[in-house]
Amino acid sequence: MIESILERFAQGEDLTKEDLCTLLRVPVGSRDYYNLLAEANGYSRKAFEGKGLLFGQIGLDIQPCRINCKFCSLAADFLKGCTPFIRDLDDTVQLAKQLADAGVRDVFLMTTAEFSQERYLDYGRAVRAVLPDDVRLVANVGDFDEAYALRLRDAGFTGVYHICRLGEGVDTGASVETRVRTLDAVKAAGLELYYCVEPIGPEHTDEQLADEMLRPRQYPVGVMAVMKRTAVPGTPLAPRGEISAARLAQICAAATLAMRPKRAMCVHEPDELCLMAGANQLYAECGANPRDTEAETSKGRGFSVEDARAMLRKAEWS
Ligand code: SF4
Structure with a gap:
């Protein structure tokens, strides 16, 4: 029974790891399951005043990272022998402008860990120059130190998407310490951090999920997210499969209660059930995408702005 946990949440108490594990253990489809989704939905409808948000992400490069x-279509082992592709700066600026004109509130520029840090600042400055002042510019890049975080800010970035992944150091070639150092650099530079519990696979325990829901509490996070791992064919983790939409909604609801995000709650892949379980924000995506084998994800898995807007409307987010 989870009533006392939901009651304490409603009274403004921060939920503990034990609370979150209890919420994550609730059987899918039970009365408690729907009570959990209802509490998260209620929180978000009120906190976000019924408004859905559209973000846009441009993947700048396809090169062996x-x-x-072990889940990524841009990993060096997966991309062996591929000819690197880097999106042209002018083309990127044009795309960013189109996204903003179409109603996107935050524009993300995503790269592999191979992309030149210096060159990335050029892209940032050029994109910032064409975005309206009220559209945020967000970096999604490899690890960096505080000096580079300050340079990102000076180039016009308002925030950074960076995370400590589930299975970091085991399923990835980055260490938890390196990721945390970057998260600390984002905070020290006064940038907004965008956090996500990802990439969630069937093997992740409730304890692992709860730890990543709580990690961002020590950072300036206004936008929280959850993302399931996509089983990209040919990647080492694909045989482990994917979690169900019902489970993702449960995790989305628990993460919403864990973080009480102030500006938005996001879900990947775009999912209607999660939009009734705390999420109010979706991405339009173009260019490279670690979850897609299509070089231009807007022709593959990636949603367009119109797709994302239509899904938000279906769940009655304005
Ligand atoms: S997920 Fe990111 S860091 Fe990992 S291999 Fe893919 S591009 Fe590189």
Whole structure:
């Protein structure tokens, strides 16, 4: 029975790891399951005033990435022999402008860990120059130190998407310590951090999920997210399969209660059930995508702005 946990949440108490594990253990489809989804949905409808949010992400490069994550279509082992592709700066600026014109509130520029840090700042400055002042510019890049975080800010970035992944150091070539150092650099530079519990697979325990729901509490996070791992055919982790939409909604609800995000709660892949379980924000995606084998994800898995808007409307987010 989870009533006392939901009651304490409603009274403003921060939930503990034990609370979150209890919420994550509730059987899918039970009365408690729907009570959990209802509490998260109620929180988000009120906190976000019924408004859905659209973000847009542009993947800038396709090149064998040395971090070699076992779920990623851009990993060095997966991309052996591929000819690197880097999106042209002018083309990127054009795309970013189109996304903003279409109603996207935050524009993300994503790269592999191979992308030149210096060159990335050029992209940031050029994109910032064409975005309206009220559209945020967010970096999604490899690890960096505080000096580089300050340079990102000076180039016009308002925030950074960075996370400690589930299975970091085991299923990826990055260490938890390196990831945390970057998270600390984001905070020290006064940038907004965008956090996500990802990439969630069937093997992850409730305890692992709860730990990653609680980690961002010590950082300036306004936007929280959950993302299931996509089983990209040919990647080492694909045989482990994917979690169900019902389970993702449960995790989405628990993460919403864990973090009480102030600006938005996001879900990957776009999912209607999660939009009734705390999520109110979706991405339009173009260019490279670690979850896609299509070089231009807008022709593959990636949603367009119109797709994302239509799904938000279906769940009655305005
Ligand atoms: S997920 Fe990111 S860091 Fe990992 S291999 Fe893919 S591009 Fe590199």
